[in-house]
Amino acid sequence: AQSVAQPEDQVNVAEGNPLTVKCTYSVSGNPYLFWYVQYPNRGLQFLLKYITGDNLVKGSYGFEAEFNKSQTSFHLKKPSALVSDSALYFCAVREVTSTGFQKLVFGTGTRLLVSP
Amino acid sequence: NAGVTQTPKFQVLKTGQSMTLQCAQDMNHNSMYWYRQDPGMGLRLIYYSASEGTTDKGEVPNGYNVSRLNKREFSLRLESAAPSQTSVYFCASSAWGMNTEAFFGQGTRLTVV
Numbered sequence: 001a002q003s004v005a006q007p008e009d010q011v012n013v014a015e016g017n018p019l020t021v022k023c024t025y026s027v028s029g030n031p032y033l034f035w036y037v038q039y040p041n042r043g044l045q046f047l048l049k050y051i052t053g054d055n056l057v058k059g060s061y062g063f064e065a066e067f068n069k070s071q072t073s074f075h076l077k078k079p080s081a082l083v084s085d086s087a088l089y090f091c092a093v094r095e096v097t098s099t100g101f102q103k104l105v106f107g108t109g110t111r112l113l114v115s116p
Numbered sequence: 117n118a119g120v121t122q123t124p125k126f127q128v129l130k131t132g133q134s135m136t137l138q139c140a141q142d143m144n145h146n147s148m149y150w151y152r153q154d155p156g157m158g159l160r161l162i163y164y165s166a167s168e169g170t171t172d173k174g175e176v177p178n179g180y181n182v183s184r185l186n187k188r189e190f191s192l193r194l195e196s197a198a199p200s201q202t203s204v205y206f207c208a209s210s211a212w213g214m215n216t217e218a219f220f221g222q223g224t225r226l227t228v229v
Binding site: 009032041042043044045046049051090094097099101102103104105106107108109 | 120147149151156157158159160161164166172174206208215217218219220221222223
């Protein structure tokens with residue numbers, strides 16, 4: 001089964017500093033990887049995805065993610081954090097069912113707190 | 117621009133009571149999903165509907181049933197609520213499978229006492 005791990009429950013960073021939220025994956029075959037963000041009392045919102053191609057993927061709100069096959073990682077990054085980036089971030093991997101349907105398996109989430 | 121709409125937003129049930137969570141999307145999406153979110157466990161898939169007329173079990177289907185009423189609507193039913201079903205429930209939809217971006221509702225916070 002496909003899985004992702006988010007080793008940090010919480011990441012703290014000061015506004016203006018770079019941020020990294022970590023994700024590692026375990027898959028059979030080529031990984032299709034995603035990042036979603038959840039703001040307080042809201043549903044999840046899509047940030048970006050890696051399917052194939054460039055290892056650096058750019059997404060919404062200035063976020064990007066670096067795919068590293070040798071380290072089986074897909075870390076989310078932003079050069080300069082904003083207080084408004086404070087939220088819960090989920091890494092996810094695509095899993096294909098026996099009927100060919102594609103669904104996502106989510107990690108446990110990492111809470112990002114950006115201090116002023 | 118409603119997107120995915122869930123009702124109700126909050127609900128308190130007594131053990132053994134039943135209820136249905138409603139979900140509707142206005143994006144003409146084929147696929148719809150129900151997830152539950154619990155602290156430290158992330159999101160877990162309860163049921164999904166790849167397309168109108170089909171439903172399949174996810175990771176944690178026990179204690180739940182679903183109905184894909186039409187292309188827009190996908191409901192989740194708890195026949196006899198248990199405290200272990202206290203959670204936040206999210207409905208989501210996507211064009212076809214989750215290779216494409218999925219859109220989530222705002223969630224239903226359910227407490228079973």
